Amino acid sequence: MKIGLLSRNANLYSTNRLKEAAEERGHDVRVIDYLRCVMDITSHKPAIRYGGQELSPLDAVIPRIGATHTFYGTAVVRQFEMMNVFPTNESQGISRSRDKLRSLQLLSRNGIGLPVTGIAHSTKDIDGLIELVGGAPLIVKLIEGTQGVGVVLAETKKAAESVIAAFRQLDANILVQEFIKEAKGADIRAFVIGGRVVASMRRQGAPGEFRSNLHQGGHAEKIKLTPEERSTAVRAAKTMGLNVCGVDLLRSNHGPVVMEVNSSPGLEGIEDTTGIDVAGKVIEFIEKNARPGNTRTSARG
Ligand code: ADP
Numbered sequence: 174m175k176i177g178l179l180s181r182n183a184n185l186y187s188t189n190r191l192k193e194a195a196e197e198r199g200h201d202v203r204v205i206d207y208l209r210c211v212m213d214i215t216s217h218k219p220a221i222r223y224g225g226q227e228l229s230p231l232d233a234v235i236p237r238i239g240a241t242h243t244f245y246g247t248a249v250v251r252q253f254e255m256m257n258v259f260p261t262n263e264s265q266g267i268s269r270s271r272d273k274l275r276s277l278q279l280l281s282r283n284g285i286g287l288p289v290t291g292i293a294h295s296t297k298d299i300d301g302l303i304e305l306v307g308g309a310p311l312i313v314k315l316i317e318g319t320q321g322v323g324v325v326l327a328e329t330k331k332a333a334e335s336v337i338a339a340f341r342q343l344d345a346n347i348l349v350q351e352f353i354k355e356a357k358g359a360d361i362r363a364f365v366i367g368g369r370v371v372a373s374m375r376r377q378g379a380p381g382e383f384r385s386n387l388h389q390g391g392h393a394e395k396i397k398l399t400p401e402e403r404s405t406a407v408r409a410a411k412t413m414g415l416n417v418c419g420v421d422l423l424r425s426n427h428g429p430v431v432m433e434v435n436s437s438p439g440l441e442g443i444e445d446t447t448g449i450d451v452a453g454k455v456i457e458f459i460e461k462n463a464r465p466g467n468t469r470t471s472a473r474g
Contacts (some may be wrong), residue, residue: 174232186441194452207249219255233463259463266414289351316346356423363406
């Protein structure tokens with residue numbers, strides 16, 4: 174098959190591994206920088222120009238759209254869908270998962286466990302917001318944050334009030350969340366492909382750190398999920414309409430709760446930790462599902 178890897182950087186671990194896994198299976202892979210794609214929207218025959226020429230037909234694309242380029246990146250994925258090219262993740266699922274508020278609303282509507290969460294923009298009702306999540310200690314997040322930057326643990330009501338008041342000044346969307354203390358600074362990454370968890374790991378923050386992000390000095394180990402955790406991860410992926418994703422969970426007293434669903438999950442951490450050929454499984458998924466015109470994800474929220 175002819176597979177397009179929509180990635181800005183051919184040297185990234187994940188891009189490389191997907192390319193390698195596809196080539197090992199005899200496929201023809203091309204890394205395509207989606208920001209350099211020119212879309213022909215107006216013609217009867219939707220097309221993409223790349224490097225001064227019309228892109229030759231592909232059987233499937235693997236979108237690896239960076240968070241900073243979601244808008245243009247998802248438009249390119251949509252253009253491929255219009256050209257009847259199978260995407261591992263549909264543009265709509267990627268857009269949904271990038272919108273934290275929309276994601277949480279969709280997940281809660283589908284009865285998926287979440288930390289108790291309140292969302293505000295410029296409220297003066299700080300006390301009400303704090304009450305809503307059951308008081309301190311609590312977590313305050315800036316919606317735009319990534320890799321743990323912009324996530325604050327406020328241990329007392331006073332601290333919570335001042336953090337929320339400070340964030341308010343930034344004219345930002347603020348998310349206030351119950352602190353899942355019992356998670357003890359660890360979270361779970363479940364890698365879902367085609368409605369199944371194919372690999373999972375537990376990430377533990379550095380001592381004294383409530384954030385488990387590897388970028389914040391955490392470490393990871395392979396774990397076996399409980400049936401409830403598995404089904405939560407699979408249902409979260411389905412709700413978002415994502416075939417390939419990383420679901421981040423916390424182990425809470427009231428069962429597994431979803432923090433985030435990532436539509437371009439990194440492969441390095443999960444493959445290193447579990448020894449599982451996750452890239453190969455993405456390619457197998459394409460082999461089973463890519464048909465011309467099959468551009469709609471069966472998973473749907
Ligand atoms: P980012 O998307 O910036 O990585 P997250 O929302 O994933 O931010 O939060 C970073 C880390 O903080 C998580 O991996 C988790 O370990 C910890 N964390 C986030 N929310 C909570 C919470 N409600 N309770 C306990 N720990 C949390």
